[in-house]
Amino acid sequence: MTGVEPSGAVQFATPRLKICVLGGTGFVGSELVSQLAAAGHWVRVPTRALSHGQHLSVLPTVELAAVNIHEPRVLGELLAGMDAAINLVGILNERPGARFRDVHVELVARLIEEARIAQVPRLLHMSALGADAEGAPSRYLRSKGQAEERVRGAARDLHFTIFRPSVIFGPGDSLTNRFLRLLRLSGFVLPLARAHARFAPVYVDDVAGAFVRALSDRSTFGQTYELCGPDILTLEQIVRATAAAAAVKCRILALPDFLARLQALVLGLVPGKPFSLDNFRSLTVDNVCRESGFARLGIEPQRMAAILPTYLGNESLPARLDRLRAGER
Numbered sequence: 001m002t003g004v005e006p007s008g009a010v011q012f013a014t015p016r017l018k019i020c021v022l023g024g025t026g027f028v029g030s031e032l033v034s035q036l037a038a039a040g041h042w043v044r045v046p047t048r049a050l051s052h053g054q055h056l057s058v059l060p061t062v063e064l065a066a067v068n069i070h071e072p073r074v075l076g077e078l079l080a081g082m083d084a085a086i087n088l089v090g091i092l093n094e095r096p097g098a099r100f101r102d103v104h105v106e107l108v109a110r111l112i113e114e115a116r117i118a119q120v121p122r123l124l125h126m127s128a129l130g131a132d133a134e135g136a137p138s139r140y141l142r143s144k145g146q147a148e149e150r151v152r153g154a155a156r157d158l159h160f161t162i163f164r165p166s167v168i169f170g171p172g173d174s175l176t177n178r179f180l181r182l183l184r185l186s187g188f189v190l191p192l193a194r195a196h197a198r199f200a201p202v203y204v205d206d207v208a209g210a211f212v213r214a215l216s217d218r219s220t221f222g223q224t225y226e227l228c229g230p231d232i233l234t235l236e237q238i239v240r241a242t243a244a245a246a247a248v249k250c251r252i253l254a255l256p257d258f259l260a261r262l263q264a265l266v267l268g269l270v271p272g273k274p275f276s277l278d279n280f281r282s283l284t285v286d287n288v289c290r291e292s293g294f295a296r297l298g299i300e301p302q303r304m305a306a307i308l309p310t311y312l313g314n315e316s317l318p319a320r321l322d323r324l325r326a327g328e329r
């Protein structure tokens with residue numbers, strides 16, 4: 001995206017779109033904002049604390065804004081002059097001051113209204129696989145479903161696209177890194193709830209790639225994309241793959257549901273809520289796609305087995321891919 005002028009000065013290509021990314025400092029957001037910046041877009045990222053987005057401040061077309069997006073007028077100011085808004089804000093558990101209804105539903109309703117007033121024509125919205133306003137087993141998934149309904153209800157005012165990924169992995173995730181931490185803390189013997197629950201883990205680069213691909217593609221307007229990796233794995237297989245990639249020992253004690261609920265009750269009281277009853281309820285339904293959103297977007301998602309060693313082990317991605325191409329595991 002850059003060129004060198006005869007004077008020797010580095011010239012950046014004109015950014016193509018102005019995009020406000022809510023939740024841009026998080027795990028998915030950091031990858032997405034990097035990809036958007038690399039594609040030449042100008043990106044505004046609100047955050048509750050600048051320190052959460054420090055790693056993004058080195059990107060030349062990224063602007064961080066320390067604001068409270070729940071306060072009146074803030075969204076309107078953030079969206080002024082934007083070509084698109086992307087919403088990635090999400091929480092896995094409620095805390096005082098951060099309820100699912102406020103963070104997932106009311107925020108989206110206000111975002112839609114402010115986008116309409118600011119005449120922002122495009123909204124990409126991050127949901128979750130299994131989101132269902134009424135039928136989902138957990139409050140997390142029901143609130144995600146209610147947010148989807150709000151977004152679909154705004155079709156007359158803006159071009160929306162909704163993404164529903166399975167669990168997402170990659171450097172800095174709270175999936176593989178959390179299991180690794182728990183394994184180390186527990187002496188490599190992990191009592192695991194819903195060990196047989198099925199997932200299709202999806203690589204964070206691919207998820208971010210789907211957003212970038214959809215941004216200006218009119219065929220994605222009004223569409224919902226389920227995003228799954230190529231392999232269906234049980235939770236137990238995910239933990240084992242994580243341990244193998246990090247070369248640590250791993251013994252899993254698959255908990256029956258009554259003990260898993262007890263575990264959730266106890267851990268739900270621990271600061272940071274590593275696991276809660278609501279998380280347990282989310283795990284009672286399989287997290288696999290009914291259709292391939294990636295195929296519709298023309299993206300071939302990467303396998304977990306190929307990626308895990310690149311950030312949990314000591315091997316670089318090119319080296320790992322070379323070995324896989326050569327038929328080695």
Ligand SMILES: NC(=O)c1ccc[n+]([C@@H]2O[C@H](COP(=O)([O-])OP(=O)(O)OC[C@H]3O[C@@H](n4cnc5c(N)ncnc54)[C@H](OP(=O)(O)O)[C@@H]3O)[C@@H](O)[C@H]2O)c1
Nearest residue numbers: 023024025026027028047048052088089090098128167168
């Ligand atoms: N990770 C997964 O496996 C997965 C799977 C399916 C769906 N999703 C969805 O994908 C989205 C991104 O997930 P992620 O893993 O990247 O999450 P994350 O790392 O926890 O990032 C969450 C982002 O949301 C912002 N945020 C959190 N609570 C907020 C609040 N109360 N008010 C305002 N902003 C708040 C944070 O911004 P600041 O801290 O900078 O303010 C941060 O940028 C979420 O909507 C999540 O539900 C994730």
